[in-house]
Amino acid sequence: MFKIKFKLWLPMLLAAILAACSQQSPSSEAPAPADSEIANQSVETAEKLGTSWGDEVQSSVHSVDLRRVTKNPLAEGVLNYSAKDYRGKKINSISLAAGKVELSVQSDNGDLFPIFRDGSNYFLQGKDGQSYRLVYKNNSNKTLEIIASVDGLDVISGQAASRYSDGYVLYPHDSLVIEGFRKSDDAVASFVFSNPEDSYAANSDKGSIKNTGVIGTAIFELYDPTQKNSEPDAFPADNGYAQPPSK
Template sequence: MKRIHILICIMFCIFLAACSKKTEDRHSTNPTETTSTATADAAAEATNNEVATDEKLGTKWGDEIDSQVTEVDLKRQSDSPLAEVIVQYADKNYQGKSVNSISLAAGKISFLIVDDHDNNIPIYRVGQSYFLSGREGQSYQLKYENNTAKTFEIVASVDGVDVINGREASRSNSGYVLNPHESLKIEGFRKSNSAVASFTFSKPEDSYAANSDHGSIQNAGVIGTVIYALEAPESDDAKPVNKYAPPPNAFPADR
């Protein structure tokens, strides 16, 4: 009986070891696969960052567009931004995953770049880096969608220049207000309370940054966005707007 007891103990230990091994295998990550993915991302990002002289772009002072704004007195909840992102752009076929929009602040805000017809301009993501394919002479707009009942501030820069005051970009500069469940389009460099000069892709030497007192051609080819939460009351009436066609109703009289 003693020998049988010992044999049972040994078999039980072998069984526990086998179960433990299966659990480890199930929860462990394949190091070869992880290394391969990281290597591919690094290679793609290096390729994207290698921009030939004839591929480089800047953003020039384009046509004047009517754009009305009013000033409001709102305070930031914190000096620390909720989120920020940089998008590099050039007339280049970028590598990476094509995305329709960039998710900011844990999905609270969607950021996309569109043309004059509100069509998305291709953005490519590699890791945490974003790249935009543009072409000379093409106008574009920065579009932000608020998916919450809260109010945010958008501080944006193009080629290292603040889009509102035309000076050197800084996170501490004032921005645009993005109201609850609404969208905001920044169409160009602000000229006055009633007009902007449209963002238009150009050669770096023709960019606004290269031809202004507060910009530099060295910063051409980059778009920056910083998001702050504002101290504004949440509106009970601020409900999401259905942007799509409503479903058909076979009995419209019975609402």
């Protein structure tokens, strides 16, 4: 086990929001032209978007003492976005960590933004001035940690994003809604699509306009160090180095 103590954040979200998260509609698909991947990755300057610091939204969190099972993430994912009219297979969510987690993007009224998949690449079409939120659904029996970044900035700290930063806790078969950049324990600044020059990243000394248009996710499995492990141990004697005398 990777036994380093760090701070995690547990969102306390409105039941209505969580209910909206769970009501996912079936994925729809459209055939992708053979050259769509190249076309999707070629975004004109006028089509580029970033994410600005929007209106305040109430969202409370508190810290918990959980530990990461491994040093490195269980899985990572990247979602590119712009105002481009993307082509490809249209889906409602991205499957992460072999299906353990689903990521979808919703408008502030709960509508899903379509996501376009080209091979291992994912693209989302936004519009300047639209608010959005990230919705993560845990399909597993494990407690997970979600580290999310927008335009290269950590959504909790506002610092340059690192996959090893503090994250949000996502409990088994539960949903997590990230509505914006965290301002305090009780509020976030909503995510709003904007032109790159007006983005939070372009107007923060911790960010860069060159990183606009990308949403990142890193996932860790967590465990509670206060809970005794009930699983059988094949090598119970392998507990490290010799201990000092107890008497």
